[in-house]
Amino acid sequence: MRSPFLRRFRILFSALVFICFFIVFADFKYLIPSKYINIVLSLQFIPSILKFWDLRTLITAGFVAVLILTLLTGRTYCSFLCPLGIGQDIFSRIGGRIKRKFRRYGFKKPFTIIRYTLLAATIIVTLIWGIYLLTLLDPYSIFGRFMTFFGNPAVILINNFLSGILGKFDIYSLSHIHITGFKLLSYSIPVLFFLLIGGLSLTRGRLYCNMICPVGTLLGLVSKISLVRIKFDENKCTRCGRCSVGCKSSCIDFLQHKIDASRCVVCFNCINTCQEKAISYGITGVKPKSAETDASRRKFVAGSLLLLLGIRQSVRAQNRTAPVPKKESTVKENKTFPVCPPGGVTILDFNTDCTACSLCISACPNGVLVPALLQYGVEGMMQPVMDYHKSFCTYNCTRCTEICPTNALHPLVLDAKKLTQIGKAVFIKDNCIVKTEKTACGACSEACPTKAVHMIPYEGNLVIPETNNEICIGCGHCEFACPTTPYKAIFVDGNDVHQAAKKPENAESEMKTPVDFPF
Amino acid sequence: MRRRDFLKKSAGAGLAAGAVFSIGGYKKFLSGSPANAKYDMVAVMGGSPEAMFDLGIQELGGMGSFVQKGQKVLVKPNIGWDVIPELAANTNPLLVKRIIEHCFRAGAKEVYVFDHTIDNWVNCYKNSGIEKAAKAAGAKVVPGNSESYYQKVEIPGAVVLKTDKVHEIIFGTDVFINVPVLKHHSSTRMTCCLKNMMGVIWDRAFWHSHNLYQCIADYALFEKKPHLNIIDCYNVMVKNGPQGVSKEDIVQMKSQIITTDWVAGDAAAAKMLNTEIEKIEYIPLAYKTGVGNMKLDALNIKRIKM
Numbered sequence: 170m171r172s173p174f175l176r177r178f179r180i181l182f183s184a185l186v187f188i189c190f191f192i193v194f195a196d197f198k199y200l201i202p203s204k205y206i207n208i209v210l211s212l213q214f215i216p217s218i219l220k221f222w223d224l225r226t227l228i229t230a231g232f233v234a235v236l237i238l239t240l241l242t243g244r245t246y247c248s249f250l251c252p253l254g255i256g257q258d259i260f261s262r263i264g265g266r267i268k269r270k271f272r273r274y275g276f277k278k279p280f281t282i283i284r285y286t287l288l289a290a291t292i293i294v295t296l297i298w299g300i301y302l303l304t305l306l307d308p309y310s311i312f313g314r315f316m317t318f319f320g321n322p323a324v325i326l327i328n329n330f331l332s333g334i335l336g337k338f339d340i341y342s343l344s345h346i347h348i349t350g351f352k353l354l355s356y357s358i359p360v361l362f363f364l365l366i367g368g369l370s371l372t373r374g375r376l377y378c379n380m381i382c383p384v385g386t387l388l389g390l391v392s393k394i395s396l397v398r399i400k401f402d403e404n405k406c407t408r409c410g411r412c413s414v415g416c417k418s419s420c421i422d423f424l425q426h427k428i429d430a431s432r433c434v435v436c437f438n439c440i441n442t443c444q445e446k447a448i449s450y451g452i453t454g455v456k457p458k459s460a461e462t463d464a465s466r467r468k469f470v471a472g473s474l475l476l477l478l479g480i481r482q483s484v485r486a487q488n489r490t491a492p493v494p495k496k497e498s499t500v501k502e503n504k505t506f507p508v509c510p511p512g513g514v515t516i517l518d519f520n521t522d523c524t525a526c527s528l529c530i531s532a533c534p535n536g537v538l539v540p541a542l543l544q545y546g547v548e549g550m551m552q553p554v555m556d557y558h559k560s561f562c563t564y565n566c567t568r569c570t571e572i573c574p575t576n577a578l579h580p581l582v583l584d585a586k587k588l589t590q591i592g593k594a595v596f597i598k599d600n601c602i603v604k605t606e607k608t609a610c611g612a613c614s615e616a617c618p619t620k621a622v623h624m625i626p627y628e629g630n631l632v633i634p635e636t637n638n639e640i641c642i643g644c645g646h647c648e649f650a651c652p653t654t655p656y657k658a659i660f661v662d663g664n665d666v667h668q669a670a671k672k673p674e675n676a677e678s679e680m681k682t683p684v685d686f687p688f
Numbered sequence: 689m690r691r692r693d694f695l696k697k698s699a700g701a702g703l704a705a706g707a708v709f710s711i712g713g714y715k716k717f718l719s720g721s722p723a724n725a726k727y728d729m730v731a732v733m734g735g736s737p738e739a740m741f742d743l744g745i746q747e748l749g750g751m752g753s754f755v756q757k758g759q760k761v762l763v764k765p766n767i768g769w770d771v772i773p774e775l776a777a778n779t780n781p782l783l784v785k786r787i788i789e790h791c792f793r794a795g796a797k798e799v800y801v802f803d804h805t806i807d808n809w810v811n812c813y814k815n816s817g818i819e820k821a822a823k824a825a826g827a828k829v830v831p832g833n834s835e836s837y838y839q840k841v842e843i844p845g846a847v848v849l850k851t852d853k854v855h856e857i858i859f860g861t862d863v864f865i866n867v868p869v870l871k872h873h874s875s876t877r878m879t880c881c882l883k884n885m886m887g888v889i890w891d892r893a894f895w896h897s898h899n900l901y902q903c904i905a906d907y908a909l910f911e912k913k914p915h916l917n918i919i920d921c922y923n924v925m926v927k928n929g930p931q932g933v934s935k936e937d938i939v940q941m942k943s944q945i946i947t948t949d950w951v952a953g954d955a956a957a958a959k960m961l962n963t964e965i966e967k968i969e970y971i972p973l974a975y976k977t978g979v980g981n982m983k984l985d986a987l988n989i990k991r992i993k994m
Contacts, residue, residue: 344834534808609901678938
């Protein structure tokens with residue numbers, strides 16, 4: 170195929186995909202139903218592998234589809250489906266506007282050692298130690314963090330600007346939303362990566378994807394044996410070099426008529442650039458001389474896949490039974506454990522499954538989730554943790570559990586979530602207003618949705634809180650509402666293993682319907 | 689011009705206009721002009737929320753004696769909780785709707801509804817049924833979820849709560865109608881007229897940490913007082929308040945109290961909950977400042993049973 174429509178199709182398709190991802194993360198009004206979000210996310214490579222690993226259902230096997238797609242068509246995933254890749258294409262375009270030089274690439278040698286080392290390191294570290302490198306390098310998660318840290322607040326800023334204008338005209342269809350942000354340190358990794366990826370894509374095309382991204386490298390290996398790919402018609406080629414200059418992957422060696430399939434992201438730019446129509450996209454016969462290397466590479470691909478799926482199980486199986494000791498000195502307010510969002514089941518499970526894409530942080534209607542610093546330890550950095558000083562987990566909501574693309578948060582139906590105890594309220598009487606000031610308060614009990622925090626008689630007319638841990642679900646509304654500073658008089662200590670709370674019992678009222686006015 | 693500047697500039701004018709209306713309106717009831725001062729309080733029992741309101745407001749001279757043609761009205765229900773209407777943690781949406789309809793019939797130019805919710809505000813507005821009901825009646829539903837909507841005010845004569853931040857809509861409207869739902873409250877024992885004002889201010893934590901009873905009573909001194917208080921006692925949460933756990937907390941009292949005196953309203957509401965007025969300390973505190981009368985015997989109360 171040599172149609173110029175291939176490129177247009179790619180641009181249109183990827184633009185739609187990018188817009189979908191943008192909306193999913195920028196949906197600050199929480200209008201998009203979870204099932205649509207799940208459809209958008211289903212084909213993301215790393216999250217899909219993690220989800221499939223937990224659930225083993227056909228519908229979660231999006232990564233298999235991606236692998237098949239790659240075997241057939243090459244690294245189309247990188248150009249059509251990866252939001253980070255599409256975002257880089259947008260940056261490259263902007264870069265070209267700034268300086269034409271930024272869009273003149275030319276053939277360059279691959280960073281073979283760097284990219285395969287990073288791929289191997291990612292796989293090995295993930296299998297042996299934990300999810301650190303995957304969290305850091307999974308392109309979807311990187312994109313998610315960019316959106317949560319920068320994109321979503323930017324959209325809210327625009328909303329606030331518009332709502333301010335509309336408010337003047339007495340229109341309240343948009344409302345002002347307070348942007349709270351996160352702890353400054355949480356921004357370090359997203360900012361660093363934004364500078365790195367932004368800078369590289371602005372000036373060097375898809376260098377990040379071909380040098381650092383482990384998914385790009387892995388799919389590159391697969392695409393070496395792909396069925397359909399970009400190829401030269403050596404008879405037509407005049408060696409003008411336009412294709413090579415315009416190739417953002419720097420993978421076209423026009424002098425030798427070779428295209429490095431492991432780096433080609435199938436953007437079709439070269440097809441449109443070539444005036445001689447010497448470049449096309451079609452089925453390639455395997456050349457005899459490359460057969461040998463192909464076999465060994467195939468082995469490597471198969472081996473790494475096996476590694477990815479096979480050994481992971483044994484590592485996880487060990488981990489499941491052994492609780493991770495927490496460094497208590499790093500946790501404030503005497504918490505034994507941080508509070509992990511509902512659906513996490515155990516902190517350990519959650520930590521090993523979450524790649525910190527931060528979608529739940531963007532999607533939480535209450536803004537209670539924040540990226541962790543060291544609350545979970547190093548492994549859980551940037552993973553979502555409940556911050557009850559900032560907000561609380563609203564009783565009638567299961568949003569985060571519904572949209573998690575890696576299944577680190579298992580889906581919960583509302584009735585189950587209302588009985589899922591993610592932590593327990595701990596009352597510190599010596600901090601309480603009622604004791605220290607001898608005045609009424611009860612903010613905690615007022616906020617408690619199960620009345621696990623209730624008031625009992627205290628001195629004189631005063632009442633003071635008491636907690637019932639059997640029915641407490643650890644939603645943190647008490648901690649959030651407690652007005653004492655800097656330390657709260659009531660806080661939620663996380664459960665490392667989430668438990669089932671008892672349903673609050675409630676007897677019929679003794680009061681009867683009045684027959685006459687009591688006054 | 690930023691909206692805040694715009695508001696600051698218009699606040700002066702708004703305050704002046706509002707003060708005229710508020711003093712004018714209030715004096716009219718107290719000085720006893722024959723049209724609407726027949727009763728200090730009307731209590732209705734035995735009908736639907738709408739029917740009881742129709743009857744009760746008629747006894748007070750109709751909504752026309754509170755809302756003049758072309759005025760803007762603020763209806764402030766309790767929308768504090770993400771709870772369905774049947775569990776009565778929020779004001780009955782049917783009642784809110786009927787009040788708004790009466791306002792428009794009396795010639796109101798605009799009716800606004802808002803609350804500074806405790807639970808997630810979007811869910812509260814939606815699941816309380818009030819947003820839908822208010823919009824159906826033609827009112828504007830105003831958000832109260834961001835500090836940027838609140839303006840600093842001074843409360844002369846207050847013991848503790850000398851300044852506070854109050855929602856801007858209270859300055860942009862001429863008539864203020866307070867529509868609390870009567871509920872048990874775990875700490876103050878009852879929430880009704882006076883305590884419903886915790887939904888027009890921003891920083892509730894200050895009230896909770898600086899003598900809650902005194903702050904509730906202090907706020908009653910603020911110049912923007914409700915011109916009318918309509919207490920929803922249709923379904924009454926008699927325990928586990930103010931949020932409630934399940935329907936066992938509810939007693940169907942099928943009642944409504946309409947009054948211009950919110951201290952009297954709270955006193956009557958306390959009786960409904962079978963609670964000693966003195967135990968709800970903010971009622972006597974507010975009574976002592978003279979903002980209202982908690983001695984129900986001294987009031988002219990019309991009692992209607994449907």
